[in-house]
Amino acid sequence: MNSCAEQVVRTEAPLVRVRQVSKTFRGGVRALDPVDLDIERGEFLTLIGPSGCGKSTLLRLIAGLVTPSGGRVDVAAGASRRAFVFQTPTLMPWASVADNVRLPLDLEGTTAPEARERVAAALARVGLQEFSRAYPRELSGGMQMRVSIARALITDPALLLMDEPFAALDEITRARLDRDLLGLWTGTPLTVVFVTHSISEAVLLSNRVVVMSARPGRLLDAIRVDEPYPRERGFALSERHARLCAQLGGLLEAASGAGPDE
Amino acid sequence: MNERAYPRWLRLAAPGLVGLATLLAWHLIVTLGQVPVYLVPAPLVVLGALASDWALLGASLLVTLKITLLALGLALVLGVLVAFLFVQSRLIELSLFPYVVLVQVTPIVAIAPLIIIWVKDPTAALVICATIVALFPIVSNTIVGLRSVDPGLVDLFRLHHASRWQVLLRLRIPSCLPYFFAGLRVSSGLALIGAVVAEFVAGTGGTGSGLAYQILMSGLQLNIPRLFAALLLIAATGVVLFLGASLLARLALGRWHESEMRNEYEPR
Numbered sequence: 001m002n003s004c005a006e007q008v009v010r011t012e013a014p015l016v017r018v019r020q021v022s023k024t025f026r027g028g029v030r031a032l033d034p035v036d037l038d039i040e041r042g043e044f045l046t047l048i049g050p051s052g053c054g055k056s057t058l059l060r061l062i063a064g065l066v067t068p069s070g071g072r073v074d075v076a077a078g079a080s081r082r083a084f085v086f087q088t089p090t091l092m093p094w095a096s097v098a099d100n101v102r103l104p105l106d107l108e109g110t111t112a113p114e115a116r117e118r119v120a121a122a123l124a125r126v127g128l129q130e131f132s133r134a135y136p137r138e139l140s141g142g143m144q145m146r147v148s149i150a151r152a153l154i155t156d157p158a159l160l161l162m163d164e165p166f167a168a169l170d171e172i173t174r175a176r177l178d179r180d181l182l183g184l185w186t187g188t189p190l191t192v193v194f195v196t197h198s199i200s201e202a203v204l205l206s207n208r209v210v211v212m213s214a215r216p217g218r219l220l221d222a223i224r225v226d227e228p229y230p231r232e233r234g235f236a237l238s239e240r241h242a243r244l245c246a247q248l249g250g251l252l253e254a255a256s257g258a259g260p261d262e
Numbered sequence: 263m264n265e266r267a268y269p270r271w272l273r274l275a276a277p278g279l280v281g282l283a284t285l286l287a288w289h290l291i292v293t294l295g296q297v298p299v300y301l302v303p304a305p306l307v308v309l310g311a312l313a314s315d316w317a318l319l320g321a322s323l324l325v326t327l328k329i330t331l332l333a334l335g336l337a338l339v340l341g342v343l344v345a346f347l348f349v350q351s352r353l354i355e356l357s358l359f360p361y362v363v364l365v366q367v368t369p370i371v372a373i374a375p376l377i378i379i380w381v382k383d384p385t386a387a388l389v390i391c392a393t394i395v396a397l398f399p400i401v402s403n404t405i406v407g408l409r410s411v412d413p414g415l416v417d418l419f420r421l422h423h424a425s426r427w428q429v430l431l432r433l434r435i436p437s438c439l440p441y442f443f444a445g446l447r448v449s450s451g452l453a454l455i456g457a458v459v460a461e462f463v464a465g466t467g468g469t470g471s472g473l474a475y476q477i478l479m480s481g482l483q484l485n486i487p488r489l490f491a492a493l494l495l496i497a498a499t500g501v502v503l504f505l506g507a508s509l510l511a512r513l514a515l516g517r518w519h520e521s522e523m524r525n526e527y528e529p530r
């Protein structure tokens with residue numbers, strides 16, 4: 001299935017192995033047919049597919065938030081720390097930005113001085129150090145999403161799962177967050193699994209894009225984006241980018257045709 | 263909905279002016295129209311009665327206030343306990359909720375005589391009546407509040423292996439607070455209504471000293487100024503209770519919840 005992945009010779013075992021994982025929800029909705037997927041260490045993998053095809057379900061299966069109806073999700077020893085960024089910022093409205101970001105540390109019982117230090121560092125990484133005392137309602141949508149990302153990164157996760165994180169933002173904010181996310185990821189051992197329905201965002205960000213079919217979801221095809229990081233600003237406007245988008249668009253159209261809706 | 267922000271002084275002055283104008287009109291109509299004092303006393307006459315009968319009325323106010331606050335406190339504790347019990351399982355809620363509604367929809371005037379017969383201590387009887395009236399908004403609001411947790415946050419807590427206790431303290435209770443305070447605000451008024459109604463039903467068989475009793479006796483004696491003065495005290499108590507509940511809500515939620523948001527906190 002992932003012909004691209006097989007061409008790459010890797011010495012290390014994948015970070016996550018998804019083996020014949022399927023999901024049928026109570027009530028009989030077949031969200032996911034058996035799926036195989038290897039997530040390599042340090043890659044930026046994007047899942048793309050028509051809406052309702054099971055992208056969120058697959059991501060939640062990898063996160064351990066949903067139990068599979070069949071198959072297994074094997075996570076390498078080093079990847080027990082997983083973080084999730086949802087489509088909405090999902091912040092606690094009663095807590096300040098700093099308190100929101102330190103929540104994972106509080107739940108783990110990290111000591112106060114260490115937590116404070118790490119919160120400051122995490123906020124600095126997303127450029128919000130001045131807003132630590134603000135409340136979520138006082139921030140714009142893009143800034144709230146930055147807080148959400150800071151909260152995800154604060155536990156130093158091996159695997160970051162992002163479910164259409166920028167879909168609700170305006171074009172300009174989304175472009176800026178895309179760039180900043182790449183900046184945060186480039187040169188770190190972090191592995192990212194990113195869900196989007198934007199073809200150009202997928203090509204812009206990822207090493208590898210996996211296309212899913214309409215419900216019940218299956219993995220159809222994968223394309224590799226062999227553009228080195230850090231990616232030039234011009235990449236988004238380049239011919240290579242356009243060609244990859246067209247290729248991906250073709251795959252996606254076939255994927256949408258494969259199912260009942262759209 | 264972008265409401266225009268009127269300055270603070272105007273927001274206080276506007277209702278104040280309406281009040282003053284009403285009092286003035288009342289005064290003029292009563293004095294110029296020579297309305298007999300046993301029908302409608304002039305505002306100053308009511309104030310006079312309030313001052314001259316203060317020993318009596320003040321003591322009655324304390325009695326009514328005591329019953330109201332005891333009932334409100336009891337409704338608060340019981341209401342929160344019942345709500346926590348109900349959200350433990352759908353089955354518990356399904357089996358018991360209809361009876362909570364049943365108690366709620368039965369008029370207190372109809373239940374009060376029984377309670378007054380059953381419960382020997384008159385103060386306790388009145389407190390029970392007022393509690394029944396005040397209970398429901400706290401129960402139903404707290405249930406809704408405990409259930410209305412952002413499912414994304416629940417996932418987040420699960421992802422970080424939060425214990426049940428952490429979920430309760432850090433997620434369910436804070437999410438519930440705005441709903442709880444909305445219930446408390448309604449219940450504070452209802453507790454007063456319950457206390458007054460129950461005392462009316464109890465009549466001379468009750469404690470015989472609350473504000474409702476004074477209204478009852480003043481009516482019988484055609485002492486209308488005193489009746490008005492007692493009425494005024496009840497209304498004032500209601501307003502103070504409402505403001506107290508609102509103040510509590512503001513202190514607890516102040517900066518984050520939209521119902522308590524002020525203009526300073528517009529998104530940047």
Ligand SMILES: Nc1ncnc2c1ncn2[C@@H]1O[C@H](COP(=O)(O)OP(=O)(O)O)[C@@H](O)[C@H]1O
Nearest residue numbers: 025029031050051052053054055056057058215
């Ligand atoms: N908890 C659930 N219970 C029942 N059906 C669900 C649940 N979550 C998702 N589904 C169904 O599974 C299918 C895939 O959903 P989802 O993974 O959210 O798709 P996507 O993220 O690709 O839009 C949809 O048809 C959706 O209605």
Ligand SMILES: [Mg+2]
Nearest residue numbers: 055056057163
């Ligand atoms: Mg989704």
